[in-house]
Each structure stands twice: as C-alpha cells, then as structure tokens.
Amino acid sequence: MKLLMHASQINGLPVVTVQGGEDVAEVRDVIYSPEAGHLVGLTLNKRGFLSGRRREVLPAGAIHAIGRDAVMVDDESRLVLPEDAPDDVAHPGADRNVMGDDVLTESGASLGTVRDLVLLVGSAGDVVGYEIEKVDGGRGYIPLPAQLAVSGSALVVPDITEEFVRDDLVGLGAAVDDFRARLGLR
C-alpha cells in the first residue's frame, strides 16, 4: 500500500513497535537528502506532553512502515544513537533544509518557493515532490526527479517540471510516474 503524505504530517506521529505495541518515541523531523531526493531518516522526540528530544535517530532503512497514524519499527533497538548511525542521518547538513527555497527551472524561470515535502510512504518512504507556493501566491505541487542541484537557497529542476505542476496531491500522485518516465528515470 502506498500513500502520499506531507513531511509536516509525519512530524509528531508516534513511533510504534510492531512486536511490542508500544509507542517508544515520536517524530521530531524528517531528514531528507535534496540531492539524492530521498528520505534519510527521522529525528525523534520523547513521547508525551512537554517531553524533550530523544538523542536517538531512526535511519530510513530501519523503518518498517510509515502510515497515516504512526511510524512503525520492528522493535526499539531500531532507534540508534547518532554515533552508531550512518553519517547522513547523524549529521544532516544545514543545506538540507529546502523550505522557502526558490524552485528554478534550468532555463531560469521560477516556479515558486518550497513549502513542504511530499513523500510516498508505506513499507518504505521516498520523497517524490514538493508543495510549493507559486509565484501567483497559489499552492501547487511539483514532482521531483531522482536528483537535482541544491544550493541552500535555490534548487534547479528540469524545464519539463513546469508542465507537471499540479493543484493537489491526487494530481501529483498521477504526475510523478509520467514525469519520471519523461526524464527516462523509469
């Protein structure tokens, strides 16, 4: 089963063990690699009201599934300390934050600014698009190629992205495959 979700919807979800039925943490933030276009992992908070950050992180490969209501892990040992985690999870670069970045086509046209990430979730998570605030102020969705150039203030997408700007998540879901096929990615 696959489902499109905003990164902002994943933040705050409980992290639940499949084998234990316990809520061991909650999602603090989505760590994402803009260059590679994929989910790297999740940072975590403790569960409960007024609880603080958990030092452990959850690498993408240790996630059992991401759903509408919870992030599932096999057991609590999947949460690892930063020193035991892959480097990209333990030390995400400051330029990983693409929120507010300008989305420019290779020809130099601005499609808008990034407002949120869109992930295709289920038994694995992948970043497949961005929610953008279009130049006219409206909301739009663009599919992502597998890789793109990112500077920390702007990201450059192929020109054909402009043809695939959609108004809603349903439209984006349909556009992703077509878009990647046009780019010869699938």
Added chain:
Amino acid sequence: MTDSFRRAGGRKLISRSSAQDLGSVAHLLVDAERRQITAVVVGRGKKARLVDWSEIGGFGPDAVMVSDESALRPPADDRERLAADGKLELLGQRAISELGNAMGTIDDVTFDPVTGALENLRVGDREVPAGAMLGSGSYAVVLADHEDPLP
C-alpha cells in the same frame, strides 16, 4: 466452545476448596506472539492480582475456578505491573496495522476457554483472526498488513 473477553469481564473467581469468592475478572493478559491468554487479572489498581492460566481449574461460563487462594499472586515484572494497572487491556485498545494506519478499537476477543487460545478479534465491524496479531502493548495492538483495508 468459545468464550469472549467481553463476556468474561466481571466473572467471579471461586476457590474450589473453600467455595470463597476471591474477586472478579478485570481483564485477561495475552501473549500476542503465541496468541494465548497467559494470566487472568483479578481486581484493579494496587489490589490487582494475577492468576496464571495454568492455575485455572476451569474457565466456566459462570465462574472461573482455582484450587485455592494461593493461585493469586502479585505482578512479577514490568509487563505484569502494566497489566495490573490495566494498561495492557485488549478491550478498547487501539488497533493499528503494521503499515501505520489506525484500524479502530478492539471491541471483543474470542477464545477457547479450555486452552486459552485466542480465536478472533472484533475490530469495529470486522472480524480479524488472532493470527493477524503481531504485537500487543500499552499503546496499540498491531495487526498484519493484509488486514489493512486501505488499498
């Protein structure tokens, strides 16, 4: 023969040797992996006691029989203390699929009163075989993805 958690709640625990009423069934502690009742929790809060399933002489429709009062014991580990606090009660617990989607709440559980083997879970208007239960804890009962009704 089949019994259910909902029907079993409140049933009296009786000593076979003294015919004394030793309390009433608060809920039933299960081992999700084995799909089996492991203990009967009698009473609630600080006064809660456990009776191991192996100590049950008969889980009857009107009373649960044990040999005598010595069958009742205090919780022995963290999981049993959670159970004594009612935190592991299956009835009313949220059900979630292993894909992370909420599936409703556990409204009833059927079991074989002779062996203590779990049979089916009623989750809203769905009947789910106990074999689909992957884990059970204080937050949720986790069900296998093939029970997830989402496409």
